[in-house]
Amino acid sequence: MTINPNFKNIPILIKGAGDLATGVATRLFHAGFPVAMTEIPAPTMVRRAVCFGSAVFEGKITVEDLSAVRVEAEEIDDCLAQGNIPVVVDPAAETLTRWPPLVLIDAIIAKRNTGTRINDAPLVIALGPGFSAGQDCHHIIETNRGHWLGRIISQGAAQANTNSPGEVKGQTKSRVLRAPASGHLTPHAAIGDAVQVGQLIATVNNEPALAPFDGVLRG
Structure with missing residues (x-):
């Protein structure tokens, strides 16, 4: 994958490298934009x-057809030249000054603003709730499932956090498997496995985490 010469001077920095951020990065990189991403030292990602x-x-x-590589900020351009997407561990977003973007996208999906400002880049876009378009950023992308998913919001805010995962086959909060205790997690099933209700998925500090219903393990 190579950078489109027409877009080489439009660097895009994405804060967060979770599932939605990965989709954004993939689309922009396929279009030929130079894209870099930042993450915290211990990302809490689903999927x-x-x-x-x-x-x-x-x-x-x-x-799929793209690779992301952990690099330091000064290695971003070399990583892009190799056809990979650079991921920088940078919780303070210092990459903004070390690799200044023309476009900043906050795709952390924290459901709140963790520090993004409208003057961080010439164009600042945020995904999901917790931001005010025109105050924290220039535009917001709606991320809540439903009719308005993907809507560009230039004034106001996205729909409020529902505090509940989207429904899939009648399941909402039960789709999220929570640790039964604090400690080290030992997996007993792999992502993508078909599991049955009551099946052991993992143990945490020797406490079992069981499948709440039949389905496919994701996350």
Whole structure:
């Protein structure tokens, strides 16, 4: 994958490298834009097998036809030249000054603004709730499932956080498996496995985490 000469001077920095951020980065990189991403030292990602943020732990991850590589800020351009998407561990977003973007996209999906400002770049875009268009950023992209998903908001805010995962086959909050205790997690099933209700998925500090219903393990 190469940078389109027409877009080479339009660097785009994405804060966050979770599932939605990965989708954004993939689309922009395929279009030919130079894209870099930032993450925290221990990302809390869902669907980690399809998140470029997994490069923080693994060094490199490939999602479909693109690879993301963990690098330092000064290595961003070299990483892009090799056809990879750079991921920088940078919780303070210092990359903004070390690799100044023309476009900044906050795709952290924290459901609140963790520090993005409208003057961080000439164009600042945020995904999901927690931002005010015209105050925190120039535009917001609606992320709530439903009719307005993907809507560009130039004034006001996205729909409020529902505090509940989207419904899939009648399941909402039960789709999220929570740790039964604090401690080290030992997996007993792999992402993508078909599991049955009551099946052991993992243990945390020797406490079992069981499948609440039949389905496919994701995340």
